[in-house]
Amino acid sequence: MTTLLPTSTAGSLPKPSWLAQPETLWSPWKLQGDELTSGKRDALALALQQQQQAGIDIVSDGEQSRQHFVTSFIEHLNGVDFVNRKTVRIRNRYDASVPTVVGPVSRQKPVFVEDATFLRRQTTQPIKWALPGPMTMIDTLYDGYYQSREKLAWEFAKILNQEAKELVAAGVDIIQFDEPAFNVFFDEVNDWGIACLERAIEGLNCETAVHICYGYGIKANTDWKQTLGSEWRQYEQIFPKLQQSNIDIISLECHNSRVPLELLALIRGKKVMVGAIDVATDTIETPDEVAATLRKALQYVDADKLYPCTNCGMAPLARHIANGKLQALTAGAAIVRQELQRR
Structure with missing residues (x-):
């Protein structure tokens, strides 16, 4: 990025609202068949326009064709039964009914490549595409076959690598792996989780990112945050090993969180997507609030490596609120950009 x-x-x-119930996570589709296929494409084009009008530099599909950031990928794989579901504890936080791994997992065909190809045709801007990370995938399933979190994660890493390579061939510039589980299972992250992620990025000739947040603004997550005390130091346990990893960019939750920003010094040298927008509130940040978060981060991240971002996804928010937050993000980044250029 030259910007x-x-x-x-x-x-x-x-x-x-014509595609799925607004302000609802993982809402069922309102369309079916060919109408659903074309509806998803229309929504993707609208999401791109929404980002462009707000002045976002690195665009995405807004996950318009996905019901769920993990299971919408898994439902395309062999070896997973979506009918006979089991209840499991997700990230030690809440119970959910999830699909079951019943045999060897494999990918028969690309999952998101057609969507990425469609998006690439609509814009010359850099595109970032999110995929679920291996550890978060295994935490969103019941494993009735491998009987080993690590074994299943390595299988998923291979599958994700196949998908990522085809996304890059379709014109994606940054592949992001969503790993909220990295904020919970610290021993596993350090023992094999980061190595597994490196298997997922093996041989990719694009930039790679890992997104590690404290979750969507749903009650289970906000309740959990209340138990974390006055300082959220989870990142401290995984940053040293991430700093040594082959991942290019680390995406973090910073605004309105209790993360001590000095922890960013532990990943000095990496590019950092600094979450400067709180997705757990309907209050739209002011550009000055965004700028203040970015200035704090600049004490620990070199200016050419700082990428202003949102804390997490904005699917549960009303559209006008998400728009306002996107505009605040770009306006706040512009304030700090001008300050840096004056220096």
Whole structure:
């Protein structure tokens, strides 16, 4: 990126009301068959326009064709049964009914490549595409076959690598792996989680990112945050090993969080997507609030490596609120960009 402080989103944007229920996570589709296929494309084009009108530099699909950031990928794989579901504890936080791994997992065909090809045709801007990370995938399933979190994660890493290579061939510039599980299972992250992620990025000739947030603004997550005390130091346990990894960009939750920003010094040298927009509130940040978060981060991140971003996805928000937040992000980044250029 030649732009200083290039802006982007963590991933999801609100879906249009004709495609799915607004302000609802993982809402069922309102269309079927060919109508659903064309509806998803229309929504993708709208999400791109929404980002462009707000002045976002690195655009995405807004996850318009996905019901869920993990299972919408998994449902295209062999070896997973979506009918016989089991209840599991997700990230030690809440119970959910999830699909079951019943045999060897494999990918028969590309999952998101057609969508990425469509998006690439609509814009010359850099595109970032989010995929679920291996550890977050295994935490969103019941494993009735491998009986080993690590074994299943390595299988998913191979599959993700196949998908990522085809996304890059379709014109994607940054592949982002969503790993909220990295904020929970610290021993596993350090023992094999980061190595597994490196398997997923093996041989990719594009930039790679890992997004590690504290989750969507849903009650289970906001309740969990209340138990974390006055300082959220989870990142401290995984940053040293991430700093040594082959991942190019680390995407973090910073605004309105209790993360001590001095922890960013532990990943000095990496590019950092600094979450400067709180997705757990309907209050739209002012450009000055965004700028203040970015200035704090600049104490620990070199200016040419700082990418202003949202804390997490914005799927559960009303559309006008998400728009306002995108505009605040770009306006806040512009303030700091001008300050840096004056220096």
